Amino acid sequence: MARRRNTETFVVISPTGKVLLTAFFALFLVVLYLPTVLLIVFSFNAGTVAAFPLEGLTTKWYGLALHSESIRQALWASVRVATLSAAIATLIALMASYPLARRHVRGKAVISALMLVPLVVPTVVLGVALLILFQKGVIPIGLGLISVMIGHVVIALPFAVLILLPRIASIDKRLEEAAYDLGASGLQMFRRVMLPLIVPSILSAFLISFVFSIDEVVIASFIAGDQPTYPVYLYSGLKFPEKTQTLIPVATIMIVLSFLLAIAAEVIRRRGDRKLEGR
Amino acid sequence: MATAAQEPKAPLKRSRRETRNDGGSALSTYGLLAPMLIVLGLFFLAPLYYILLFSIALRRFSPTEALAALNGELNGFTTELWSKLVGVDVIVKLPGIDLTVPTMVVALIFIVLLLLAVSGGRISKDRGGWIVGIAFLLLLAPFLTLPAGNNLLRIMSLSSEGDSLRLFFKSVSMAMTSSVIAVIIAIPVAYFLAFCVGKSKYTWMLIVIAPFLTSYLLRVFAWKVILGDQGLINSGLMAVGLVDEAAPLTFLIYSQFTVIVVLTYAWVPFICLPIFLSFETIDRRLLEAAMDLGATRWQAFRKISLPIIAPGIVAAFLFVFIPSIGEYITPTLVGGTQGTMYGQSLASQFVGGAFNWQYGSVMALFLLGVVLLLTFATSRFLRSGAGGNL
Numbered sequence: 001m002a003r004r005r006n007t008e009t010f011v012v013i014s015p016t017g018k019v020l021l022t023a024f025f026a027l028f029l030v031v032l033y034l035p036t037v038l039l040i041v042f043s044f045n046a047g048t049v050a051a052f053p054l055e056g057l058t059t060k061w062y063g064l065a066l067h068s069e070s071i072r073q074a075l076w077a078s079v080r081v082a083t084l085s086a087a088i089a090t091l092i093a094l095m096a097s098y099p100l101a102r103r104h105v106r107g108k109a110v111i112s113a114l115m116l117v118p119l120v121v122p123t124v125v126l127g128v129a130l131l132i133l134f135q136k137g138v139i140p141i142g143l144g145l146i147s148v149m150i151g152h153v154v155i156a157l158p159f160a161v162l163i164l165l166p167r168i169a170s171i172d173k174r175l176e177e178a179a180y181d182l183g184a185s186g187l188q189m190f191r192r193v194m195l196p197l198i199v200p201s202i203l204s205a206f207l208i209s210f211v212f213s214i215d216e217v218v219i220a221s222f223i224a225g226d227q228p229t230y231p232v233y234l235y236s237g238l239k240f241p242e243k244t245q246t247l248i249p250v251a252t253i254m255i256v257l258s259f260l261l262a263i264a265a266e267v268i269r270r271r272g273d274r275k276l277e278g279r
Numbered sequence: 280m281a282t283a284a285q286e287p288k289a290p291l292k293r294s295r296r297e298t299r300n301d302g303g304s305a306l307s308t309y310g311l312l313a314p315m316l317i318v319l320g321l322f323f324l325a326p327l328y329y330i331l332l333f334s335i336a337l338r339r340f341s342p343t344e345a346l347a348a349l350n351g352e353l354n355g356f357t358t359e360l361w362s363k364l365v366g367v368d369v370i371v372k373l374p375g376i377d378l379t380v381p382t383m384v385v386a387l388i389f390i391v392l393l394l395l396a397v398s399g400g401r402i403s404k405d406r407g408g409w410i411v412g413i414a415f416l417l418l419l420a421p422f423l424t425l426p427a428g429n430n431l432l433r434i435m436s437l438s439s440e441g442d443s444l445r446l447f448f449k450s451v452s453m454a455m456t457s458s459v460i461a462v463i464i465a466i467p468v469a470y471f472l473a474f475c476v477g478k479s480k481y482t483w484m485l486i487v488i489a490p491f492l493t494s495y496l497l498r499v500f501a502w503k504v505i506l507g508d509q510g511l512i513n514s515g516l517m518a519v520g521l522v523d524e525a526a527p528l529t530f531l532i533y534s535q536f537t538v539i540v541v542l543t544y545a546w547v548p549f550i551c552l553p554i555f556l557s558f559e560t561i562d563r564r565l566l567e568a569a570m571d572l573g574a575t576r577w578q579a580f581r582k583i584s585l586p587i588i589a590p591g592i593v594a595a596f597l598f599v600f601i602p603s604i605g606e607y608i609t610p611t612l613v614g615g616t617q618g619t620m621y622g623q624s625l626a627s628q629f630v631g632g633a634f635n636w637q638y639g640s641v642m643a644l645f646l647l648g649v650v651l652l653l654t655f656a657t658s659r660f661l662r663s664g665a666g667g668n669l
């Protein structure tokens with residue numbers, strides 16, 4: 001077995017090439033993770049400016065950050081916006097995915113296109129467009145967290161559909177038919193047959209939407225008004241070097257958290273894949 | 280008889296049969312779709328409609344009026360602001376040619392080229408690719424220079440009043456540079472993962488992609504710590520004495536260079552995936568056969584792998600290029616005055632110093648138009664890059 005794999009590798013790359021490529025990949029990984037590592041290092045920096053040389057280690061910034069009322073408010077705002085927008089986007093996407101995957105829908109091509117367009121619309125454009133919509137009172141919500149949440153739902157929708165729709169489409173149609181033949185109602189069929197099979201995809205759609213929202217700054221910076229989400233707070237802080245040192249610790253925690261969330265989403269999705277293939 | 284034979288093909292009947300099989304009615308079908316359509320209609324199409332209105336409104340709003348509620352003030356339409364953006368002249372300077380044409384003409388050529396490329400079966404796929412390529416070159420033209428004698432000659436430039444448009448083309452060329460570099464870095468990484476690491480390749484892929492999913496702001500900020508005047512690189516070079524302490528390398532931060540580096544860095548992990556997936560579709564036996572027949576590894580790569588992964592590479596390029604054109608955060612944080620981009624200027628019309636919502640709407644729609652046109656013209660590649668999921 002091992003020998004076969006070696007010959008396979010040999011076909012596509014020479015031994016020297018492999019060494020070079022491995023070195024390149026190693027360098028790539030170092031550069032890829034260098035910024036994150038530096039941030040973690042600087043979150044313990046005793047100096048007030050994030051610059052070399054380091055002036056000793058301290059955890060005081062973590063203490064300051066944890067006691068800052070404005071940081072806490074921004075974080076809480078972000079968590080609420082992300083949770084709500086991810087839940088709403090996932091729910092709407094779930095509802096829409098089923099007919100798109102299974103039913104005959106008139107104008108399916110147009111609906112699918114409309115649904116995916118938010119993926120390519122520059123966020124700056126969507127941000128200013130929503131700003132006009134809310135600020136000018138076309139839709140009387142005004143600026144604030146609800147507006148931000150709505151903006152995030154629009155962007156998260158296509159992601160959620162792209163995760164849910166292929167999964168629903170891949171479920172054996174006969175399972176549904178059997179449920180109906182046995183007298184299940186539409187809702188019963190969904191709850192007892194469909195839902196158990198797509199729970200991992202629902203979770204991963206939720207997590208992806210959540211991770212997106214908790215990091216989104218462009219749209220939020222236009223329509224958050226005087227209720228900054230955490231990224232907006234961070235963004236305005238990063239423009240002033242003297243403010244940044246207090247922001248780095250929370251940033252570090254957030255990086256680690258979103259990293260874990262993203263990995264969780266992926267692991268859940270894969271487990272779902274395996275479960276479905278096993279049937 | 281004739282009508283009976285036609286009837287089973289009628290779409291109405293087929294749909295009824297399908298619905299019955301699914302145990303659902305048309306009502307439930309559209310009922311399930313309704314929330315999504317309402318959200319997209321109210322919060323996606325409506326806002327876009329309102330920036331369109333703003334961009335062509337006859338009346339000029341003062342800043343306070345712009346912020347006030349809408350009271351039917353848009354009582355007439357004009358294209359004045361649009362001509363402020365695109366109504367400038369393009370000066371084409373090629374050896375022997377010195378031509379002044381309106382931007383609209385160039386834009387029209389661009390649009391026609393892109394639409395030609397997607398005009399279905401009329402044009403072969405290969406030629407369609409070439410046409411899209413030429414259209415992209417046209418986008419770059421205002422920044423292309425040719426050596427002429429001892430000077431560099433800009434082959435196309437904009438007349439002096441075209442500041443926004445010049446900024447737009449600058450953004451395009453910055454986005455193009457960073458996406459090309461990103462692709463060049465991602466190809467060997469993807470190749471390595473696809474062919475050299477055996478079974479653990481998916482785990483490695485996850486490790487490569489993970490940074491993409493962490494805070495964008497912070498990754499940009501971290502580059503300030505690396506490239507800044509007292510950053511990692513400068514202080515490292517000072518420590519070994521290559522750079523004088525009083526004169527750090529200032530081009531590293533707050534410049535076009537910084538923006539391009541950071542954009543490339545931010546997107547590379549993301550595009551490793553489509554390229555990796557297209558490498559995965561290559562049948563290894565093809566490569567073995569090629570080498571059995573005496574091809575070198577390079578020849579096998581060029582003649583077999585490259586044509587197979589080409590659509591994936593184009594898709595990867597577009598995944599970076601299209602969103603980078605409208606980039607706003609990165610140049611604000613690390614671009615300084617030299618690395619400004621179109622997205623910043625657009626944002627400043629709404630929340631910054633310039634404050635002209637109507638001209639900002641024109642800029643926004645222009646950007647949206649270009650991006651949608653590019654996406655539409657290249658949707659074939661994008662779809663292949665997304666593994667057919669789109």
